[in-house]
Amino acid sequence: MEKRRVVRVSRALLPVVAVLAVAACRPSVDTPSGPPGGGPASSGHGAEFLGPSDCSSRGEAFREVACGSEKAxxxxxxxxxxxxRDGPACPPPTDFVLHISAGGPSAPRGYACMRNLESPHPGDPGQGGGPxxxxxxxxxxxxxxxxxxxACDGSGELPPEFRIGSAVxxxxxxxxxxDLYVHLGGDSPVGCARRV
Structure with missing residues (x-):
């Protein structure tokens, strides 16, 4: 069962205006530290295990695969x-964050900001997911x-109450x-939300 991001709000100034603090990244699945035998986790598709523009499969464990593969x-x-929490935020179109365990020189501990090759894209605005x-x-x-x-279309577990219309x-x-101030981070850290 996927963990949902829950954030705290506090009432301020107007009775219906609140502050929303958002976690930088949603919890996600860890990759294996490497294949049996202690070798590096990289399959050789890139210089770094799941480096920028590399592709992965999905299943019991995430594996690096060629982007043209039917498994990608x-x-x-x-x-x-x-x-x-200590590093740079993922780009806005990120669908999920993959935590990578240390597995030799080609797979240092870190995280990869991932985008599905096909729909759905939970990280897109209004879809109700993403980090x-x-x-x-x-x-x-x-x-x-x-x-x-x-999700803004009402297809999520809960119906929408507020929508973020701008960032300032x-x-x-x-x-x-x-009606609601939302902490977004970045250069425009305040999201201005209205009741829907």
Whole structure:
């Protein structure tokens, strides 16, 4: 069962206006540390295991495969060492984050920002998934002080209550009709959301 991102909100200024803090990346699946025998995890398709533009299969374990292979299901948009909370954020079209265990010199510990080769794309605005909350996404209150990202078309587990219409540098730049302030990060860290 996929873990859902739950974030805390706090009421401020207007009765219906709140702040939404969003985790940088959603928990995802770890890759194996390497094949039996202790060799590197890379299959030789790139200089680095699941480096930028490389492709992976999906199943019990993620494997690097040629992007033209019938087994290829996702492409690496960006690859970083370390852990998501300490490193750069994934690009906005990221569908999921793959945590990579150390497995020899070609597979240092890190994370890969992945995009499915075919639909669905949960990281796209309004789809209710992905590791980032972006302009066009919707959220739903799950209890007092907490909201969760959900699909804007109502197909998710929870119906949408607010939609992020724009991103600005600070709260005072949001439109007057803003009902929820959403922390997005980056150069425009405040998302201005309205009730739907």
């Amino acid at each position: 299901v996702a492409r690496v948009l960006a690859r970083h060492t370390g852990v998501p 980032l909350t972006v302009v066009g996404d919707c959220v739903h209150s799950v209890r007092e002080g907490e909201v969760r990202e959900t 540098a600070r709260r005072t730049l949001c439109p007057g009709a803003t």
